[in-house]
Amino acid sequence: MKDVIFENTLMNVGDGTKDGYLCHAYCHEGECCFSFNGKGYVMRCGDCLIVRRSELLKDIRESSDFKVDVFYATPQFITISTPHSNYGTRGGLSLFNNPIMHLTPEMQQVCALDFDYIRRRLALTTHKFHRDAMINAVQAIIIDFFDFHATLYGTDDTVTQLYSSLMNRFLALLERGDYRKNREIGYYADLLCVTPKYLSEVSKKVSGYPAAFWITRYTSLDIARLLKNKHLTFTEISDLFGFSSESYFSRYVQKYLGAPPSSFVE
Numbered sequence: 138m139k140d141v142i143f144e145n146t147l148m149n150v151g152d153g154t155k156d157g158y159l160c161h162a163y164c165h166e167g168e169c170c171f172s173f174n175g176k177g178y179v180m181r182c183g184d185c186l187i188v189r190r191s192e193l194l195k196d197i198r199e200s201s202d203f204k205v206d207v208f209y210a211t212p213q214f215i216t217i218s219t220p221h222s223n224y225g226t227r228g229g230l231s232l233f234n235n236p237i238m239h240l241t242p243e244m245q246q247v248c249a250l251d252f253d254y255i256r257r258r259l260a261l262t263t264h265k266f267h268r269d270a271m272i273n274a275v276q277a278i279i280i281d282f283f284d285f286h287a288t289l290y291g292t293d294d295t296v297t298q299l300y301s302s303l304m305n306r307f308l309a310l311l312e313r314g315d316y317r318k319n320r321e322i323g324y325y326a327d328l329l330c331v332t333p334k335y336l337s338e339v340s341k342k343v344s345g346y347p348a349a350f351w352i353t354r355y356t357s358l359d360i361a362r363l364l365k366n367k368h369l370t371f372t373e374i375s376d377l378f379g380f381s382s383e384s385y386f387s388r389y390v391q392k393y394l395g396a397p398p399s400s401f402v403e
Contacts, residue, residue, distance in 0.1 A: 140214040141271055143256050144207045147171070150194045158209035160191035161278070163252050167203030172196045173236055175361050180205075183245045185238045187282065193358075206252040208259075210275060218275040220283075230304075230344040231290060233354075244285050251278040303329060304343045307336065311355045318379045320356060322348050357393040364390075364401035371398050 142155070147162060147169055149155065162185070169180045172195045173188065180186055188194055191209060199205075210218075232238075240248055251274075258274045261267060310325055319325070322333040325348065329336060333348075340348040356378070363374050375386035390398050 140211055140268070141255070141259055141275070142209040143259050144209075145205060146199065147194070147197050147205060147207060148199060150191050150197060155191040155209050158191045158211060159215055160186065160188040160194065160207065160209055161252075161282075162186040162205050162207040163248050165204040165206070165249070167200040169200065169203050169205065170196070170198045174233075174358050178235075178237055180237055183240050183242070185240055185244075185248055185282075185285065186236055187232050187238070188236045189233065193362075206249075206256065208252065208255050214272075214275065215279070218272045219279055220276055230308075231286065238285055238289060240285060241288075244281075244288075247281055248278075248285070251281055254278075300339050300343050303331065303336070303339050307340065307348065308351070311351060314359075316352050316356045317359070317377060320352050322352070325352070353393055357390075360390060361394055361401060364398055367402075374398075 142158070147160075150160065162180070164180050164182050164184045164186075166182055168182070171178055171180070173193055177196075255271075255274045255278065258264075258267075258270050261270070264270055306329055307325055310328060315324070322336060326333040326336045331339075337347040337349065340346060340351065344351070360374065360378065363369055363377070364371075371386065372383055375383045378386070380386040380389065387398055390396070390401075394401070
């Protein structure tokens, strides 16, 4: 598995080779429509796209004049390339809800240069310290992403390293799929050695939402994705998430997705 992949189209997101990668894109011209987490978006000239899980990008449609730089990176490579800053957690959670940043003209110049630098560095495969050079290039663009987001949406200096660390560990449990069998805050609080109240307070401080919101968010998005899988029955999906009955599963879908399971079948 390559640490970094660079391309000039988003159309290859669904080919299976990008599953598990974080996706970063910068639009030079034209526009691209897609759905992410069940919501439609349009990426236009000067926009930057950041998606933690590229497989969540669906229904991609590029205009004939669409020009884009895209680089994919593994979570492990992003981790070692991320600077020691508490801002990454807050920015990442915000982008989970809206993966597009509308950059100012000044930011666009910086972003275009960052992507070009990654592309050129990636091509220098004979460099004796190629991996270190790539870490440096990716770290530079991550720092700029932090700056873009903090400038556009504001920053909160009261998010401590302790809060950030706890939130990251909580999200890691959700990322690995624990919500499929465990949707009680107490389960996560016990694993993280804190009280449910403290976990929820930290989550709200860091992300603006309590812990229960993120548990439900991950659960509902995964269910919505699986409901579109023609090879799975409602009963199989219900069992996968540990619901006591299919009727309980249907009520959950109706409550959190706003429609019965049958409405998601394509």
